[in-house]
Amino acid sequence: xxxxxxxxxxxxxxxxxxxxxxxxxxxxxxxxxxxxxxxxxxxxxxxxxxxxxxxxxxxxxxxxxxxxxxxxxxxxxxxxxxxxxxxxxxxxxxxxxxxxxxxxxxxxxxxxxxxxxxxxxxxxxxxxxxxxxxxxxxxxxxxxxxxxxxxxxxxxxxxxxxxxxxxxxxxxxxxxxxxxxxxxxxxxxxxxxxxxxxxxxxxxxxxxxxxxxxxxxxxxxxxxxxxxxxxxxxxxxxxxxxxxxxxxxxxxxxxxxxxxxxxxxxxxxxxxxxxxxxxxxxxxxxxxxxxxxxxxxxxxxxxxxxxxxxxxxxxxxxxxxxxxxxxxxxxxxxxxxxxxxxxxxxxxxxxxxxxxxxxxxxxxxxxxxxxxxxxxxx
Numbered sequence: 001x002x003x004x005x006x007x008x009x010x011x012x013x014x015x016x017x018x019x020x021x022x023x024x025x026x027x028x029x030x031x032x033x034x035x036x037x038x039x040x041x042x043x044x045x046x047x048x049x050x051x052x053x054x055x056x057x058x059x060x061x062x063x064x065x066x067x068x069x070x071x072x073x074x075x076x077x078x079x080x081x082x083x084x085x086x087x088x089x090x091x092x093x094x095x096x097x098x099x100x101x102x103x104x105x106x107x108x109x110x111x112x113x114x115x116x117x118x119x120x121x122x123x124x125x126x127x128x129x130x131x132x133x134x135x136x137x138x139x140x141x142x143x144x145x146x147x148x149x150x151x152x153x154x155x156x157x158x159x160x161x162x163x164x165x166x167x168x169x170x171x172x173x174x175x176x177x178x179x180x181x182x183x184x185x186x187x188x189x190x191x192x193x194x195x196x197x198x199x200x201x202x203x204x205x206x207x208x209x210x211x212x213x214x215x216x217x218x219x220x221x222x223x224x225x226x227x228x229x230x231x232x233x234x235x236x237x238x239x240x241x242x243x244x245x246x247x248x249x250x251x252x253x254x255x256x257x258x259x260x261x262x263x264x265x266x267x268x269x270x271x272x273x274x275x276x277x278x279x280x281x282x283x284x285x286x287x288x289x290x291x292x293x294x295x296x297x298x299x300x301x302x303x304x305x306x307x308x309x310x311x312x313x314x315x316x317x318x319x320x321x322x323x324x325x326x327x328x329x330x331x332x333x334x335x336x337x338x339x340x341x342x343x344x345x346x347x348x349x350x351x352x353x354x355x356x357x358x359x360x361x362x363x364x365x366x367x368x369x370x371x372x373x374x375x376x377x378x
Contacts, residue, residue, distance in 0.1 A: 005026050005027055005050060005051050005052075006050055006060065007022070007023055007026065007048060007049070007050030007051075008048070008049055008050060008063065009046075009047045009048035009049055009050075009063075010046070010047050010048075011045070011046045011047070011048060012045040012046060014045070014377050015038060015045060015046045015373075015374065015377050017373040017376065017377065018036075018038070018046060018370055018373040018374050018377065019046065019048060020373075021369045021370050021373055022034070022036050022048050022050075022370065023050070024369075025354075025366045025369075025370075026050050026051045029365070029366065030356070031051060031354055031356050031366060032051055032052050032054075032055065032057065032213050032354070032355050032356040033049075033050065033051030033052045033053050033061035033065070033067075033210055033354065033355050033356070034049070034050070034051055034061070034263075034352065034353060034354035034355065034356075034366075035048065035049040035050075035061070035065070035067075035262045035263035035264065035351075035352075035353045036048045036049075036263050036350075036351070036352050036353075036370060037262075037263035037264045037266070037267035037268075037350070037351050038267060038348070038349070038350050038374055039267050039268065039270070039271035039274070039348070039349045039350075040346075040347060040348055040378075041275075041347040042271055042275055042279055042280070042347070044264070044267075044268070044271075047263075047264055049061050049062070049063060049065065049262070049263075053065050053067075053208075053209075053210035053211060053355065054210070054211045055211055055213045061210065062208065064196065064208050064262075065208055065209075065210050065262065066196060066197075066198070066205070066208060066209055066210070066260045066261050066262050067209065067210040067212070067260060067261070067262070067338075067353050067354075067355050068209075068212055068244055068249075068257075068258055068259070068260050069259050069260070069261055069266065069334045069338040069340075069353055070257050070258075070334030070335040070336055070338060071162065071256060071257055071332055071333065071334040071335055072259065072266060072331075072332050072333065072334035072338045072339060072340050072351075072353075073166070073199065073254075073255060073256060073257055073258065073259030073332075073334070074165055074166070074255075074256055074257075074314060074316075074332045075266075075269070075270070075314070075315060075316075075331055075332040075340055076185055076189070076197065076199065076255075076259055076269070077165070077166055077169050077170060077181060077185070077199075077255040077256065077314065078117065078169065078293070078313065078314020078315055078332075079185075079189060079269070079284065079285070079314075080169075080170075080173050080181060080184050080185050080188070080189065081113075081117065081169050081172060081173055081313075081314065082285055082289055082290075082293050082313065082314065083188060083189070083284070083285060084173060084176055084177065085289055085292075086285055086286050086289045089176050089177070090113065090172065090176055091113070092112065092113045092114040092117065092292075092313060093112050093113070093114060094112060094113060095109060095110055095111060095112055095113075096108070096111050096112070096113055096116060096168075096172065097109050097110075097111075099113075099172050099175045099176055100146070100171055100172060100175050102143070102146040103145070103146045103171075105146055105147055106147060106148060106149040106150075107149070107150075108121075108148075108149075108150065108154070111150075111154045113172060114297065114313060115154050115155055116161075116165070116168045116169055116172070117169065117297075117312075117313040117314045118158065118297035118298045118311045118312065118313060118314075119158045119159060119160050119161050119165070119298055119302065119311055120154060120155050120157070120158045120297070120298055121150060121154045121161070121168070122150025122151045122152045122153065122154045122157075122159070123145060123148055123150055123151070123161060123164050123168065124151060124159040124160060124161045124162065124164060124229055124233050124303070124304045125151065125164065125229055125232040125233035125236060125304075126141075126144050126145065126148055126164070126232075126236055127148060127149065127232075128144060128147070128148075129236060130144060130236055130237040131237060131238075132237050132238050132239045132243075133237075134237040135237040135239070135240060135243065135248075135249075135252070135254070136248045136249070136251070136252040136254075137252075138167070138170075138171075138180070138252075138253060141164075141167045142167050142168075142171045145164060145167055145168060145171075151229060151303075152303065157303055158298035158300075158302055158303070158311070159229060159302045159303030159304035159305075160302045160304040160305045160309065161233075161256070161304075162230075162233050162234070162256065162257075162304065162305075162335075163233060163234075163240070163254065163256045163257055164233070164256070165255075165256040165314075166181070166253075166254055166255030166256030166257065167254075167255070167256070169181070169255065169314070170253065170255040180200070180253055181199060181253055181255040182198070182199035182200040182253040182255065185197070185199055185255075186198070186199075189269070189284065190265075192282055193268060193269065193272065193279070193282060193284070194268070195261065195265040195268060195269060196261060196262055196264070196265045197259060197260070197261035197265045197266070197269075198259070198260050198261070199253055199254075199255055199258065199259045199260075200250075200251060200252055200253035200258070201250060201251070201260065202251065203247065205250075205260070206247070206250065209250065209260060210355040211245055211355060212244040212245055212336070212355055212357060213355055213356045213357060214241070214357060215336070215357045215358050216358075227303070227304065227305075227306050229303055229304050230304050230305060230306070233304060257334075257335075261353065262353055263340075263351040263352055263353045264351075265351075266338075266340035266351035266353065267340065267349045267350060267351040268349075269284075269340065269349075270331055270340050270341055270342035270349035270350075270351065271342070271349040272284045272285075273285070273290060273330075273342040273344075273349070274342035274343060274344050274346075274347050274348060274349045275344075275347060276290065276344070277289075277290045292312075292313060293312050293313040293314065293315055293330075294312045294313075294315060294317065294328070294330050295312055295313075296310055296311075296312060296317055297311055297312055297313065298310065298311040299311075312330065315330040315331060315332060316330065316331060316332045316333060317329075317330050318330060318341070321368065321371070321372070323339075323341040323343065323350075323371070324341075324343055324348075324350075324371050324374070324375050325375060326343050326345045326346065328343070328344055328345050329341050329342065329343040329344075329345075330342060331349075335357070336354070336356075336357030336358060337352070337354045337356070337357060337358050337364050337366060337367065338351075338352060338353045338354065339351065339352055339367060346375075346378055348374070348378070350370075350371065350374060352366070352367055352370060354366065
């Protein structure tokens with residue numbers, strides 16, 4: 001119990017039970033710090049934050065605290081590519097090599113863009129050993145992926161591209177637009193929509209970044225046998241999980257995993273998508289392109305993680321009860337516990353952004369209880 005923990009924010013009385021669960025996570029379930037936000041029919045109806053921004057529990061979680069949300073970043077990255085498609089600048093059926101000629105090496109000249117977006121390209125890990133510094137160097141990673149040979153025949157299977165997704169999709173965005181993924185997202189999505197969401201940033205923001213707290217040892221020890229491809233993806237370049245609180249990690253652009261934001265911003269992004277791509281007069285995406293994005297492209301137990309998932313074009317598609325009861329819900333979860341999703345059936349969007357990581361991307365009792373009470377309130 002941590003009775004001294006303070007919780008702040010606003011909540012519509014309709015979602016009082018959800019607020020109680022949020023408080024319970026912090027006071028009774030060893031959560032360190034977190035934020036939770038819910039939009040309903042375009043209105044922010046719950047916006048809570050509390051606990052601590054550091055493992056030592058000395059620094060309170062503030063309204064403007066941001067935290068690394070790991071693969072929840074992928075939803076932002078996917079949206080950048082989807083915008084380019086909306087503008088007619090990117091064709092998902094075209095070969096990747098049309099936009100990125102070097103990518104055509106090692107027999108990859110015919111791989112279409114949509115296979116990168118749906119984790120079917122066979123590039124879930126890099127074969128050649130890379131130094132730790134490669135993790136923070138865009139050119140090193142994209143060059144290695146351009147040279148890489150797929151682990152399976154593209155299109156015949158799918159395996160979660162846990163970290164390579166960001167460099168692959170981000171390089172296509174860069175080749176088409178000229179701006180880096182992080183810059184494009186800032187200029188075209190985050191700033192217009194009023195999001196506090198950074199992909200690569202300087203030390204001026206460090207004072208408000210929550211420290212990532214590693215999973216408890218007992219939770220890590222209970223993890224099932226890990227597939228060789230997963231181990232390769234997580235260990236090459238080496239030292240990834242030891243870098244999550246480093247200045248190098250925060251400065252780099254790793255668009256599959258190192259977005260730093262808060263629940264309010266993630267829920268706001270998905271609020272627009274829950275309403276067909278538009279929020280408060282700002283259209284992020286046409287309904288037609290959004291419809292293509294949430295069509296199922298990959299399904300089943302993947303070759304990397306060994307868990308069942310569904311994907312469209314970059315977005316994780318719901319497998320109830322993950323993003324609630326409705327099959328049409330979509331978004332993305334992140335390793336350790338974060339998530340953001342939109343439910344077009346209800347006009348609902350939800351985000352949870354904790355700093356206490358739990359192992360893996362599977363069932364998380366913190367999120368499950370929150371999502372259940374949100375839907376019970378509708």
